Amino acid sequence: MNVTLQVDATPSASALFLRPWDDGDVEPLVEAYRDPTLRRWTRLPVESIEDAAEWLEMQRRGWETGERLSFAVYEDHSGTGKGRLVGNVVMKRTGPSQESAEVGYWTAAHARGRGVAPRALEALTSWAFDVFMVEGLERLNLLHQMDNLASCRVAEKAGYGFHQVLPARPPFPRDGHLHIRRADTPA
Structure with missing residues (x-):
């Protein structure tokens, strides 16, 4: 899928x-992962060119299987799509049900606080419902650790309402929040 x-x-x-x-995207990815805040909230470390190549291969496989549809997010000052890497958004469809999927995101340090994450998440959300509702997609879930207050704000700005607290379970060491956006919920 070329999207x-x-x-x-x-x-x-x-x-x-x-x-x-x-x-x-190898070098911009390694640069983004130099940020300790990003590394704190993500599970897969990217510390070298080799790590980045492995991470990118995982993203390619995700598109091939349809289980992990991950987008590089770039600022586009010139209209060419060749600006600076500012983040990542992803939709994960790993269960047998086509009714729900999980979304996630991160923002590069230099881009935080400028509305990148909620805007990119909204674009992913709209695309996901447009493309996959015909297959039965009704709900997108967003999970984050309770102490990640920035992710809570992003979720709310993108129309993902708080649903419940989830108890800690591997690989997440702390309790978390589940936010949900339904196909019929406006942003």
């Missing part, structure tokens, strides 16, 4: 360009 998504610029934010990850 690109665009988010228009606003008076206070650059346009965003979302596309599946590719080999040209």
